[in-house]
Amino acid sequence: MFNESAPESQSGILSDVFKMTPEEILNRARTRAKEQNLLCAGAVTPEEAWALVCADAAVIVDVRTQEEHKFVGYVPDSILIPWMCGNSMVKNPSFISEASKQLGKDANILMLCRSAKRSAGAAEALTFAGYTSVFNIMEGFEGDLDENMQRNHINGWRFRKLPWSQE
Numbered sequence: 001m002f003n004e005s006a007p008e009s010q011s012g013i014l015s016d017v018f019k020m021t022p023e024e025i026l027n028r029a030r031t032r033a034k035e036q037n038l039l040c041a042g043a044v045t046p047e048e049a050w051a052l053v054c055a056d057a058a059v060i061v062d063v064r065t066q067e068e069h070k071f072v073g074y075v076p077d078s079i080l081i082p083w084m085c086g087n088s089m090v091k092n093p094s095f096i097s098e099a100s101k102q103l104g105k106d107a108n109i110l111m112l113c114r115s116a117k118r119s120a121g122a123a124e125a126l127t128f129a130g131y132t133s134v135f136n137i138m139e140g141f142e143g144d145l146d147e148n149m150q151r152n153h154i155n156g157w158r159f160r161k162l163p164w165s166q167e
Contacts, residue, residue, distance in 0.1 A: 017047045022057035026108065029135050040111075040123035043136045046157045049110045053077070058108035061099070063122040064141070068114065072142065073166035075112065075157065079103075083113065083122040095122065096129045108133045112157070115140040 017025065029042030036043065044052065052058035053075075060075050063083035074080070081098045084091055092098070103109055109131060111119035119136050126134045141164075143156025152158050 017045075017051045018054075020048075020051065022052055022055045022108075025052055026057075026133075026135075038120075038123075038136070040120070040127045040134045040136060041132070043116075043138050044110060045138055046160045046162055049112070049135075049137045049157075050162050052108065052110065058110050058135075059103070060110045060112050060137070061103070061122075062141075063095075063111055063113050063119050070167050072114075073158065073164045075141070076163055076165055078112065081122075083118050083125075095125065099126060099129075099131075103131070105131050106133060107131075108135070110135050110137050112137045113140050114142045114151070115144060115156070 025044065025048045026042070029044045029048065031042070032038070033040065033042035049058070049060060053060060060078040062069055062074055062078045062080045065082050065085060066080065069080050079102055081095060081102070082092050083095055109126065111123040111134065113119035113122070116136055116138050119140065123134045123136045137157070139155040139157070141157045142151035143159050144154045145151060146153040158164060
């Protein structure tokens with residue numbers, strides 16, 4: 001279920017999360033929403049997101065650009081619906097309609113981007129469009145910038161050694 005090469009501390013976190021039921025994970029995420037005044041159902045850690053996906057309790061929507069998805073990597077079986085497009089990163093005017101073709105309004109939807117910022121906006125947009133169970137994946141795919149302005153060294157999906165692929 002998880003990357004066996006994960007550092008000891010990471011595999012311990014994963015095994016703890018995998019002991020939780022999907023409802024326990026989602027309740028924890030909903031508590032974060034209240035604590036952080038989020039405008040979506042909540043926020044999950046990368047490990048919690050992976051546990052939910054493995055339990056068939058949620059789907060991951062990758063909101064990065066097609067280029068990021070292809071060249072940086074992606075979570076297997078995630079759905080790509082870009083939130084922003086082009087070099088100028090303009091909001092995708094078809095985002096909600098593309099989502100409505102692939103996602104149910106009551107499905108548990110986990111939004112993912114590079115650093116959890118764009119995905120937060122996309123999660124809010126889906127919530128405002130009537131989706132009832134949209135969660136942001138904290139830390140994103142590549143995580144925060146370190147002191148050298150590089151990602152994948154502090155946190156994020158890849159840093160946590162969760163499954164991902166690259167073309």
